[in-house]
Each structure stands twice: as structure tokens, then as C-alpha cells.
Amino acid sequence: MRFSILLFALAQILKIASFSNSRFKAYINKAQTRILIKTADGKRARLFVFDKGKVSSISGDRKDFDAALVWRDAATGFSVMTSKYPDASFNAAAEGKLSVEGMSVYAQWLEDGLKLII
Amino acid sequence: MTTITGGHLAAKYMQEVEKVRIVFTLSGGHIENILDGFTQYGIKTIDVRHEQAAAMMAHAWSIYNNEPGVCLVTAGPGFTNALTGIANAHLDNAPLVVLCGRHPLRDDLTGALQEMNQVDMVKPITKWCATCYDVKRIPEYLNIAFRQATMGRPGPVFLELPPDILFAPTALEAVSIPARKHHKSVVSPDSTELEDAARLINEARRPIFMGGSGVGFSNSRQSLAALIEKTGIPFALLNNGRGTLPDSHTLCINDGGFTSIMTGLPQADVIVAAGIRFNWVLQSGKLFPNAKVIRIDNDPTEIDRNRPATVGLAGDCDAVFKQLLPMVDDRDHSEWIGKLRKAYAAFMTTELAQRENPSHPIHPNRLVARIMEVFGDDAYYVADGGDTSYFGLAGFLSQHKSGVQVPAGSLLGCLGTGIPFAMAGKLSHPDKPVIVLNGDGSFGFNSMEFDTCVRHNIPIICIVNNDCAWGMIKHSQEISLGEDRCTCSELGMRHYEKMVEGLGGYGELVEKDEDIIPAIERAVQSGKPACINVVTDPTVTSPATVIFYQNFTGL
Numbered sequence: 216m217r218f219s220i221l222l223f224a225l226a227q228i229l230k231i232a233s234f235s236n237s238r239f240k241a242y243i244n245k246a247q248t249r250i251l252i253k254t255a256d257g258k259r260a261r262l263f264v265f266d267k268g269k270v271s272s273i274s275g276d277r278k279d280f281d282a283a284l285v286w287r288d289a290a291t292g293f294s295v296m297t298s299k300y301p302d303a304s305f306n307a308a309a310e311g312k313l314s315v316e317g318m319s320v321y322a323q324w325l326e327d328g329l330k331l332i333i
Numbered sequence: 334m335t336t337i338t339g340g341h342l343a344a345k346y347m348q349e350v351e352k353v354r355i356v357f358t359l360s361g362g363h364i365e366n367i368l369d370g371f372t373q374y375g376i377k378t379i380d381v382r383h384e385q386a387a388a389m390m391a392h393a394w395s396i397y398n399n400e401p402g403v404c405l406v407t408a409g410p411g412f413t414n415a416l417t418g419i420a421n422a423h424l425d426n427a428p429l430v431v432l433c434g435r436h437p438l439r440d441d442l443t444g445a446l447q448e449m450n451q452v453d454m455v456k457p458i459t460k461w462c463a464t465c466y467d468v469k470r471i472p473e474y475l476n477i478a479f480r481q482a483t484m485g486r487p488g489p490v491f492l493e494l495p496p497d498i499l500f501a502p503t504a505l506e507a508v509s510i511p512a513r514k515h516h517k518s519v520v521s522p523d524s525t526e527l528e529d530a531a532r533l534i535n536e537a538r539r540p541i542f543m544g545g546s547g548v549g550f551s552n553s554r555q556s557l558a559a560l561i562e563k564t565g566i567p568f569a570l571l572n573n574g575r576g577t578l579p580d581s582h583t584l585c586i587n588d589g590g591f592t593s594i595m596t597g598l599p600q601a602d603v604i605v606a607a608g609i610r611f612n613w614v615l616q617s618g619k620l621f622p623n624a625k626v627i628r629i630d631n632d633p634t635e636i637d638r639n640r641p642a643t644v645g646l647a648g649d650c651d652a653v654f655k656q657l658l659p660m661v662d663d664r665d666h667s668e669w670i671g672k673l674r675k676a677y678a679a680f681m682t683t684e685l686a687q688r689e690n691p692s693h694p695i696h697p698n699r700l701v702a703r704i705m706e707v708f709g710d711d712a713y714y715v716a717d718g719g720d721t722s723y724f725g726l727a728g729f730l731s732q733h734k735s736g737v738q739v740p741a742g743s744l745l746g747c748l749g750t751g752i753p754f755a756m757a758g759k760l761s762h763p764d765k766p767v768i769v770l771n772g773d774g775s776f777g778f779n780s781m782e783f784d785t786c787v788r789h790n791i792p793i794i795c796i797v798n799n800d801c802a803w804g805m806i807k808h809s810q811e812i813s814l815g816e817d818r819c820t821c822s823e824l825g826m827r828h829y830e831k832m833v834e835g836l837g838g839y840g841e842l843v844e845k846d847e848d849i850i851p852a853i854e855r856a857v858q859s860g861k862p863a864c865i866n867v868v869t870d871p872t873v874t875s876p877a878t879v880i881f882y883q884n885f886t887g888l
Contacts, residue, residue, distance in 0.1 A: 245813060306676075308679035315682060
């Protein structure tokens with residue numbers, strides 16, 4: 216549940232930042248990409264849609280993504296995504312707790328974008 | 334008294350002093366006498382169909398053989414056609430020697446055929462350029478040209494040879510032929526800087542070594558192996574440094590293509606960057622803001638460019654590696670390497686699956702994997718294109734020096750380099766398979782060189798990754814303009830294999846996964862220059878396109 220709430224909260228933060236944070240606005244201004252964050256069993260998932268400056272999100276597992284961050288389980292996803300350590304995602308990937316489907320360059324793009332607002 | 338013409342004198346000097354074995358050229362009236370000189374002195378000539386290819390082949394020859402590559406072009410359009418190849422060598426720091434015809438000196442300012450100021454045009458893209466005005470001084474000018482091309486940071490040089498001096502006879506006894514001297518003095522870093530670098534390496538917990546063209550040009554295979562194996566640092570070799578140590582080395586992370594570098598560099602605490610520039614490909618060094626960086630370069634002005642170095646070591650890579658070796662500790666970073674490998678594999682989940690699984694239409698990652706199934710790492714690979722460069726860089730592995738070349742990925746981003754590079758690769762390594770993976774767009778630039786391949790028996794195997802488009806541009810336009818407004822980026826289905834057949838080579842069209850390997854095997858058996866035209870999924874975008882597009886998002 217906490218992971219689903221985190222994804223929902225992240226969607227709200229991204230939406231607010233898309234019109235209130237000038238650096239983030241510029242960052243997503245020309246981006247057109249769909250990034251899914253989910254647990255491996257697909258029970259908790261949210262798709263983040265970036266469409267030339269607009270951000271929206273859709274709850275639930277889907278296949279139409281450019282990149283998907285797949286967490287082993289919800290607890291891991293929550294702890295890593297809220298971690299203050301910059302290498303948390305790297306360590307999670309190295310420990311088999313995170314994989315990226317699709318093009319990982321988009322996942323890196325999202326992570327760099329989040330650094331501008333969080 | 335022995336009489337010799339200027340053209341023959343040039344050939345004599347190049348053969349006897351510079352030990353030039355091969356010259357890439359396209360004939361022309363202004364340069365006839367020097368071409369005849371090559372015949373006289375036994376220098377092999379490869380005559381191409383467009384001077385751009387001659388310059389690119391000579392550039393590639395310098396990489397495959399670690400010696401200057403020489404091209405000879407005629408005046409006017411021969412010269413202007415070569416400019417793209419010269420510019421590419423300039424941005425690639427390749428020791429390319431360009432010899433060029435010119436309108437006669439006696440006809441200056443008369444409206445002579447092909448009269449133009451070539452030297453001023455070529456000056457910004459060469460390390461050195463000049464016109465020789467005296468037949469007796471041809472060897473002296475050539476001596477300067479070869480020294481300029483190879484000493485310090487290498488680069489292209491340009492020597493204009495007017496027909497008045499090429500055709501002019503002179504007494505050989507009156508000519509002074511300079512020797513090719515190899516001086517032993519070298520630029521060397523200060524001992525305190527070496528100590529600082531060694532301390533950083535010895536204290537590093539998550540180090541990465543990156544080597545570029547400077548490693549490749551410095552004959553550093555042994556010293557690099559010794560340094561890497563003693564320090565236990567994982568390494569990636571890029572550009573013309575690729576293959577200085579084989580991709581199969583236990584500490585090499587080239588198997589992850591660009592993903593391993595993008596994943597590893599931001600996590601590294603110490604980065605040793607040798608003979609590599611922090612240009613746009615490496616995001617000007619912004620990928621690793623917190624790492625301590627040791628930079629090794631034979632050009633001291635390069636060391637702090639774009640990203641200040643923690644320690645800068647000015648000198649030839651081989652010499653600096655040898656100096657560092659006794660100062661560094663025996664280390665074992667296997668835990669860090671294991672972690673790094675698992676992390677970048679996790680980021681390549683889909684890519685690895687695409688290699689394993691057949692699909693229809695064929696995915697380019699699968700195509701590369703199938704090519705590797707046939708030839709393995711005992712082959713030379715070239716990739717040329719936009720997205721195609723990415724797929725080749727990510728999937729090809731070789732045990733040979735310069736065994737994987739992606740020339741379109743260098744600073745000029747010059748499509749069309751693939752076929753000339755593969756041809757030079759095959760001439761350099763005739764007993765090994767040489768495969769070029771070409772985008773269908775980039776194939777168009779130099780595909781007439783299949784005629785050259787046939788005439789000179791250069792049996793390269795060209796595999797066209799045919800998505801019927803300028804894929805990188807088309808997919809960028811889909812993002813920026815919208816799918817319904819893509820412009821000038823569609824190519825349509827073309828039978829490139831029939832074009833090669835028409836030129837005397839071998840050709841096949843492939844549309845199904847199961848046909849890839851048999852077609853390649855038949856191409857090999859044919860013994861001819863071959864083109865396998867593989868229809869791939871036109872909807873596939875590579876990460877390189879995303880990065881390429883992002884590069885313009887701030888505009």
C-alpha cells in the first residue's frame with residue numbers, strides 16, 4: 216500500500232513541478248515518453264506520461280511503456296525510492312532488486328529529472 | 334647523373350624513408366607522374382570511386398596499422414571531395430597524410446583548370462598544410478608532413494604538389510633526402526603528480542579506467558595490461574583504443590556497450606581517463622560530478638578541458654603507464670566489478686532478451702547477435718549509421734586491436750565511414766573476416782566502393798540494417814514534430830544487395846531470422862565482396878536517438 220501511495224504522491228509532485236519549477240519545466244518541455252514504475256508481480260504499478268511539458272499518470276500495469284522500473288517487491292521499491300543515498304538504485308540493481316525493461320536511458324532521464332525537484 | 338621527376342622522387346622518398354606500403358587514391362591528370370612513381374617504387378595503390386573514400390580509408394589504415402595513412406587526390410573536385418574525410422580525421426586526431434594535385438604554378442591567376450586556393454580551404458581542418466614549389470625540396474616537405482602527422486597529438490596534414498614540379502626532371506644527386514629520425518625525448522609528468530595519481534588509484538574503492546584513441550596510438554598493450562591487472566581496475570576502451578586489450582579480458586566492461594559506461598561512471602570514486610577527450614559523447618564529464626579524475630594525455634591543454642582533473646599527467650599513455658606501474662599497489666576490485674556487472678545487466682534486461690529471441694520483423698539487436706554467432710570475437714567489426722552505430726557498439730566484441738570500430742560515433746558524426754573503414758580493415762587483416770554493419774541511409778554514401786572492392790579483391794561483408802529510413806532522424810522527428818510530420822527521413826525499401834550484385838559482388842535479401850546465418854555463410858563461401866540486405870523493424874529506436882534528441886532539447 217505504501218508503495219502505491221508513494222507512486223501516487225510522485226505523480227502529484229511531478230504534476231505540480233511541471234508548472235511551478237522552472238528548471239523541471241525546461242527539462243520536460245520537449246520530452247515525450249512513458250515510464251512505468253511497478254513491482255515484479257505487476258500488482259502495484261503506475262505509468263508516468265510526459266508529453267512535451269505535460270505530466271499525467273495512469274494507475275495499473277501496462278505494456279505501452281518506453282522504460283519500466285521493475286522492483287522486486289513493494290517494500291524494496293519504497294525504501295530505495297525514498298532513500299537519501301544517491302547510489303541506492305545502483306545498489307538495488309546490483310542486488311537483483313531492480314531491473315529496467317525497455318530503454319534504460321529513459322529511466323536515467325527520469326532519475327535526473329527527479330533530482331531537480333526532490 | 335641520374336635524372337628523376339618530382340612525382341618519382343616523392344614515391345622514392347615515401348617508399349624508402351617513410352616505408353609507405355599503400356596509398357589510397359583516385360587518378361587525375363595533375364597527379365599522373367606521382368602515380369607512375371608509385372608503380373616504379375612498388376607502392377600499392379587502391380583507386381576508389383570517390384575521394385572521400387580515399388581519405389577515409391587512409392584514416393582507417395592509420396588506425397589498423399598504427400602508422401600514417403596516405404591518400405593522393407587530384408586538384409579541384411578531387412580535393413573538395415576529400416574534405417569530409419580530412420575533417421573526420423582532424424576531429425579524430427588521425428595521422429592522415431593527404432597529397433594533393435594543384436593547378437600549375439605557371440598558370441596562377443590565369444583562370445587555369447581547377448584553379449582555386451586549396452590551402453586556405455583545408456587549413457582549419459589540418460594540423461599542417463603547405464605547397465611545395467621546388468622539385469628538389471619534395472623529400473624535405475614530405476619529411477615535414479610525416480613528422481607533423483605523427484608527432485605529439487596526431488592529425489591530418491596536407492601537401493599540395495603542383496604538376497610543374499611533379500613532372501619536372503631533376504638530378505637525383507642534387508637532392509637532399511632527409512632521414513626519418515626517431516628522437517627519444519618525451520614529455521613526462523612531474524614525479525609529484527605521478528605520486529598523487531598513484532595514491533588516488535591505491536585508495537580507490539570503485540575505480541574505472543577509460544582509454545581512448547591515445548591508448549590505441551601509443552602501442553601500450555603490454556604496459557596497459559600490466560597496469561590494469563596489477564591495480565585490478567575495470568576498464569572500458571573506446572574509439573581507436575578499443576581492443577588494445579581484448580574485449581574478453583576479465584576486467585573489461587565493453588560487453589555492456591554504452592550502458593556499462595553510463596551505469597558505472599556516476600558510481601565511480603576514481604576515474605582514470607587515458608587518451609580520451611571529455612567531449613559530448615561523455616557529456617563533457619558531467620556524468621561523474623563527484624569522482625576524482627586522473628587524466629593522461631599527450632596534449633597538456635586537453636587535461637582540464639570541460640572538466641578539471643584532480644591530477645593531470647601529460648605524456649604518452651604507454652610511457653605514463655610504465656611510470657605508474659611500480660607506484661601502484663596490487664589490488665582486487667572483484668567485488669566492485671561483480672556489482673557493476675550485475676547493475677548494468679539489470680539495466681539491459683530488454684536488450685539482452687532481444688538478442689536471445691527471434692522476432693519478426695527482425696530486431697537490430699538480434700541481427701548483431703546472429704552476426705556474432707557466425708564470426709565470434711576473431712573478426713573485425715565496423716558499424717556505421719545513427720541507431721546502427723549504437724547496436725554495433727553494444728553488441729560486437731572482438732579480441733583484436735581496433736576490432737570494433739564505430740567511426741560515425743566520433744566527433745564529426747560522419748555517416749558513410751563504414752565501408753571505407755571495413756575496406757582498410759580487410760586490406761590490413763586479409764586473413765580475418767571483416768564485417769560492416771551499415772544503416773541503409775549510411776550505405777548510400779560510399780556504396781559505389783563495392784566496385785573498388787571487386788576490382789581490388791577486398792571481400793568485406795556488409796550487412797545492411799535496413800529500416801527503410803534515416804532512423805535516428807526519423808525517430809527524433811516523431812518526438813519533436815509528430816509522426817504525421819516527419820520530413821526527409823523516409824527512404825523506402827531498396828534492394829541494395831542487387832546493386833552490389835550488379836557491381837560484381839555477392840548479394841542476398843533477408844527478411845526472416847532463420848535466414849540470417851545461412852545467408853552470411855553463403856556470403857563468406859562466395860569469397861566476393863558481399864551485401865546482405867536485412868529488413869529490420871522500422872519502429873525500433875535506439876537509446877542513442879534519445880540522447881541525440883535530448884542534446885537538442887535545450888535549444
